[in-house]
Amino acid sequence: MRPRLISWILVALLAAAAGWFARSVRHEHPAAGSRAGERRILYYQSAMHPWIRSDQPGKCTICGMDLSPVYEGESGIAAGADVINLSSNNVTVANVATSPATRKPLIRTVRVAGTIEDDASRRRVLSAYTDGRLDRLFVTYPGAEVKAGQPLAWLFSPTLLAAVREYVGLVRTGSAASPDSTSMVAAAASRLVQLGLTPEQVTKLPETFSPTNLHVEILAPLTGTVVVKDVLEGQTVAAGQRLFEVADFSTMWFQ
Incomplete structure (x- = not known):
């Protein structure tokens, strides 16, 4: 009787273990569509x-x-x-991220190391072509923006003033002068250009010059920025002395 009881107990324990194992397997791997809804x-x-x-x-x-x-x-x-x-x-x-298709500018950013430099061909140094005195400065500090043909200073120079008077006198009396007057006018105009005047300034002198006008304007050679100013108002300058330096930064170089 006792061995039979032990056998029944073992069978019951095995059945309980099998049932627990089956339930755990179904819980971990439920059959597809086994749950309602x-x-x-x-x-x-x-x-x-x-x-x-x-x-x-x-x-x-x-x-x-x-x-x-x-x-x-x-x-x-x-x-x-x-x-x-x-x-x-x-x-x-x-x-996965989605976005509506739209038309946009294609922008590509390239990051590289280098240096930014201005175009050396767009830089001008203004020097005194003759001895004189700067009686007035229109640009008083480096960094000033100027336009081509803008006055930078008034220069008083006895040498330049004498050449201006000679040229104006030849032009104004040219009709009554000798046949060589044309070549003399051309030579006088060339000398003024060598003394620092622009051809446009020389052309306007016969109409604009007056005996009371003792100064000649020093003009900006190009549109840009005054990067160097080496003179003061009232300063006496010698031929060849640097006065201003103007640079055009509208075009830069990357190296």
Whole structure:
């Protein structure tokens, strides 16, 4: 009687253990569509590698990501197709971001190391062509913006003033002068250019010069920035002395 009782107890324990094991297996791997109200899972698929499929949950054998379930009514990811359809779960797992197609400027930023330098061909140094005195400065500090032809200073120079008077006198009396007056006027005009006047200034002298005008304007040779100012108002300057330096920074070089 006693051995039979022990046998019944062992059978009961084995049955209880088998029932517990079966319930735990069903809890961990529920059958597709076994719960009421849930969609049936057709298979599991890798969002990154669609050709990896499985009947059971798991991980992709290539990238290690969790396989995404494909439910009944969904087409899944078509491997190798030009256009694919992603379920909401696939979009979440694959971290896919979408944006409406619009027309925008294509901007590309290139980050490199180098130096920015101005164009040396767009830099001018203004020096005194003759001895004289700067009685007035119109540009009083470096960094001032100037335009081509803008007056920078008034120069009083006895040598330049004598050459101006000679040229103006030849032009104004040219009609009554000898046949050589034309060549003399040209020579006088050339001398004024050598003394620092521009051809435009020389052309206007016969109309604008008066005996009371003792100064000649020093003009900016180009539009740009005064980067050097080496003189003061009232300063006496010698021929060849640097007065200003003007640079055009509208075009820069990258090296």
